[in-house]
Amino acid sequence: MKAIVVTDQAAGTAGMTLAERPEPQAARLASLAGASYGDVLVEVHASGFTPDELTWPSTWTDRLGRDRTPSIPGHEVAGVVRALGYGTTGLSVGQRVFGLTDWTRDGTLAEYAVVEARNLAPLPGDVDFTVGASLAMPGLTAWQGLFEHGRLQAGQSVLVHGAAGAVGSMATQLAREAGAYVIGTGRAAARQAALDFGAQEFVDLDDDTLEDVGEVDLSSTSSAGTSGDGPRD
């Protein structure tokens, strides 16, 4: 199958190449001999990539710290289930799905990907694969940041950095819908987009300072561009 692969961490996205990789074997997946419990084979229709992936150890080594290159990046997916392993109750062959896949396994910039069933949700027939793939990472990141970790309540104020970006625009919309007061930040050129996504105020980081904002209940910063060591188990 065709896939994008990376082999050199120092090269960044410039090191991506289109290559031929072995296709995951559906028969092996579905047999007890080769059982990978909980895995399904997904025919990839649309894939999303988070640039920070290439700085995370999960792209380069497995959970034992062993080199796993060539590695297929891109861990956001929308596609169709083509084979089921054991322990995949709830999904069926031919079903449209979308989700976020394990960072430590080969990803979805490929014609096929093996994904744990629990990482996938049904993609309704009226939602395009391109949209499905675009929702997984921004949607889950915003949801978990706002509601699980931030415990956002209606009536609270939230500062969303990069409010017109992929994650920020999702956080802005979900926070507004939850009844929060949203202050977005970004470059001056992003002002109108942030307001269109629902931000009630916008702080232009080229000209304004955050000190002008005053106190907020929650501040949301998405991953892009930060220097963290990335996903851990």
Added chain:
Amino acid sequence: MSVTGPAEAPPADGLAIDFVVVSDRAQLNEIVQRVRDGRVRANIGTVATLDDAVAALNPTKRVKGKTIIRVRP
């Protein structure tokens, strides 16, 4: 909060939370339902084929929204 790494500057009067995003079927269901009924819209910038993915993921100018690689038409 910072999603994948240490918060750049911990708030003077607050709590900094780092977390790693995980897939969650129930949350994905909630999110996609909001897209279907118009409460949330996707933020998609560039869409490219797998053959053109390397170029699309190495943009020469700043891109808006999420880049999606359409592996099958």
